[in-house]
Amino acid sequence: MTHKSDPLAVLLRLNSELGINIDESLIKECYQVQKEHQYDKGRDTVTKIKAIVEERVVEQQGSNLI
Numbered sequence: 001m002t003h004k005s006d007p008l009a010v011l012l013r014l015n016s017e018l019g020i021n022i023d024e025s026l027i028k029e030c031y032q033v034q035k036e037h038q039y040d041k042g043r044d045t046v047t048k049i050k051a052i053v054e055e056r057v058v059e060q061q062g063s064n065l066i
Contacts, residue, residue, distance in 0.1 A: 007031070026056055 008031045015022050030049045037043040 023056070026053070 008028065011027050011031060012024060014020075015024070015027060029052055033048050033052065034045050037045050037048075
């Protein structure tokens with residue numbers, strides 16, 4: 001019998017176990033984008049996930065990133 005892990009649960013567990021301290025909602029949001037578009041031939045998930053991360057950074061750091 002093969003044991004299948006829920007990828008999102010694994011990501012959240014690793015975040016916790018490794019003490020990386022990435023906001024769980026950010027992990028969930030990025031995972032959802034990947035999951036929704038994983039079978040799209042013309043997917044551009046990297047750009048979408050990058051935009052989500054950059055938006056979060058701006059929210060936390062303000063618009064002055066440099």
